[in-house]
Amino acid sequence: MSKGLYDELKKYGESDIYPFHMPGHKRSLQSGALADFYQMDITEIDGFDNLHQPESIIKDAQKRAAELYHSEETYFLINGSTAGILSAVSAVAGKAGSLIIARNCHKAVYHAAFLNRFKLYYIYPETIEEYGISGSVQPENLKNLIDNILFSEGNDKKKPSEVIAGIVVTSPTYEGIASDINRLVKVAHSYNLPIIVDQAHGAHFGIHPAYPESAVWEGADLVIHSIHKTLPAPTQTALIHRNGVLTDREQLKKYLRIYQSSSPSYLLMAGIDEAIRIVSQEGYDRLESLFQRRSRVVNALKNCRYIQICPDTEPGKLVIYIKNCVMTGHMLYEVLRNKYHLQMEMEAGNYVIAILSMMDCEEGVERLNTALLDIDAMLVKSEGEKNTVENKKEKKQLPDLKFYPEVSLDLWEAYRAPYEEVEIEKAQGRTAAEFINLYPPGIPLLVPGEIWDNKMIQAVQTYQENGYVIQGIYNNKIKVII
Numbered sequence: 001m002s003k004g005l006y007d008e009l010k011k012y013g014e015s016d017i018y019p020f021h022m023p024g025h026k027r028s029l030q031s032g033a034l035a036d037f038y039q040m041d042i043t044e045i046d047g048f049d050n051l052h053q054p055e056s057i058i059k060d061a062q063k064r065a066a067e068l069y070h071s072e073e074t075y076f077l078i079n080g081s082t083a084g085i086l087s088a089v090s091a092v093a094g095k096a097g098s099l100i101i102a103r104n105c106h107k108a109v110y111h112a113a114f115l116n117r118f119k120l121y122y123i124y125p126e127t128i129e130e131y132g133i134s135g136s137v138q139p140e141n142l143k144n145l146i147d148n149i150l151f152s153e154g155n156d157k158k159k160p161s162e163v164i165a166g167i168v169v170t171s172p173t174y175e176g177i178a179s180d181i182n183r184l185v186k187v188a189h190s191y192n193l194p195i196i197v198d199q200a201h202g203a204h205f206g207i208h209p210a211y212p213e214s215a216v217w218e219g220a221d222l223v224i225h226s227i228h229k230t231l232p233a234p235t236q237t238a239l240i241h242r243n244g245v246l247t248d249r250e251q252l253k254k255y256l257r258i259y260q261s262s263s264p265s266y267l268l269m270a271g272i273d274e275a276i277r278i279v280s281q282e283g284y285d286r287l288e289s290l291f292q293r294r295s296r297v298v299n300a301l302k303n304c305r306y307i308q309i310c311p312d313t314e315p316g317k318l319v320i321y322i323k324n325c326v327m328t329g330h331m332l333y334e335v336l337r338n339k340y341h342l343q344m345e346m347e348a349g350n351y352v353i354a355i356l357s358m359m360d361c362e363e364g365v366e367r368l369n370t371a372l373l374d375i376d377a378m379l380v381k382s383e384g385e386k387n388t389v390e391n392k393k394e395k396k397q398l399p400d401l402k403f404y405p406e407v408s409l410d411l412w413e414a415y416r417a418p419y420e421e422v423e424i425e426k427a428q429g430r431t432a433a434e435f436i437n438l439y440p441p442g443i444p445l446l447v448p449g450e451i452w453d454n455k456m457i458q459a460v461q462t463y464q465e466n467g468y469v470i471q472g473i474y475n476n477k478i479k480v481i482i
Contacts, residue, residue, distance in 0.1 A: 211291075322350055
């Protein structure tokens with residue numbers, strides 16, 4: 001492999017060139033506690049190319065990433081996957097005024113729809129009832145939705161692309177559930193519609209056969225990979241891939257210039273390039289080792305009485321489910337963190353999520369395995385047969401993940417409307433002025449323009465009681481349109 005960004009930055013940092021240019025730290029070792037990192041922190045100077053018009057080393061680095069993912073073209077994102085999602089959705093915006101999105105899309109997709117004044121149509125993923133998590137998006141449901149849109153409101157005489165700008169789905173989900181992207185692509189392309197895949201949590205896909213295939217390889221038109229989530233890259237780094245003829249290259253590049261900083265961090269770009277190098281050279285073997293370690297954990301926990309691993313996720317996620325006892329996801333999360341010094345990715349009502357990556361070590365995974373076995377044994381000892389049935393009754397049933405709220409206003413109109421704050425108990429019949437998100441990962445329960453009803457109020461309260469973090473509620477008050 002040719003020299004990457006890191007090599008060139010290191011060479012420059014060790015040179016005797018004095019910087020009469022930004023950044024203001026001037027690579028001085030007196031620039032505080034982070035001074036050592038500043039030796040390679042530069043701006044767009046001679047010989048270091050420009051992210052927004054790459055012609056040399058950045059162009060070569062992006063080409064290496066494209067080769068790894070078998071993409072026609074790949075662009076670095078230093079404002080995270082959010083910048084990629086905003087750019088992708090904006091790039092497909094044109095004369096069509098509507099957008100199909102999976103209801104469990106990240107809030108960045110909704111923000112992109114707001115900025116482009118899209119009318120939203122939702123496709124709802126299946127629900128994995130036993131674990132209370134969103135499942136995959138079914139191709140037949142997508143086809144039915146497209147047909148319903150085209151044969152309503154006088155759209156039957158228009159081309160699909162004149163009505164629907166595109167389709168956005170998330171795969172894998174935050175919990176690690178992957179959809180059949182190839183089949184979804186075939187449905188979308190049969191109507192000549194582009195499909196955008198938010199594969200933020202799947203940058204490791206397509207490297208090893210035990211893991212799902214990359215959405216790039218499966219034919220998606222635009223794919224976003226948040227490489228810092230599952231690859232050895234710094235926070236805020238991501239990639240966007242473009243393929244096929246259904247999206248406009250120049251439109252995408254235009255919006256990348258709009259949504260990304262005009263002063264991109266060379267440290268972040270070097271981090272992306274180094275991650276690509278590691279995956280290219282070591283990714284297969286590292287993912288194989290991770291798969292074997294994960295398999296040992298799953299096998300070791302098979303006989304646990306109260307702790308169970310969801311079997312439906314891709315190997316990079318462990319959804320650790322707690323059942324038939326008074327322990328909640330929040331309690332499990334706290335025990336793992338405080339007693340065993342293991343920091344989970346998130347907690348929910350009856351499970352926690354652990355992210356596994358190719359950089360996990362044997363010792364770390366074994367510590368998690370030992371901790372879960374210890375906790376289950378502790379629960380067996382403390383719960384006993386007598387309490388098991390009674391304790392099941394003490395946990396409140398989590399709401400169904402599928403909500404079909406009535407729409408009062410389109411998102412783009414509601415999100416800029418005047419509002420007031422009311423207590424959530426008094427919200428029934430009012431129109432939401434703010435997103436109500438489950439966080440992490442940032443999936444909306446209610447979107448601005450949708451109406452609060454009693455079912456939604458009770459659902460939000462139940463989520464809160466079960467340890468979920470709900471964004472959009474402040475001191476038990478929510479924003480509603482005046």
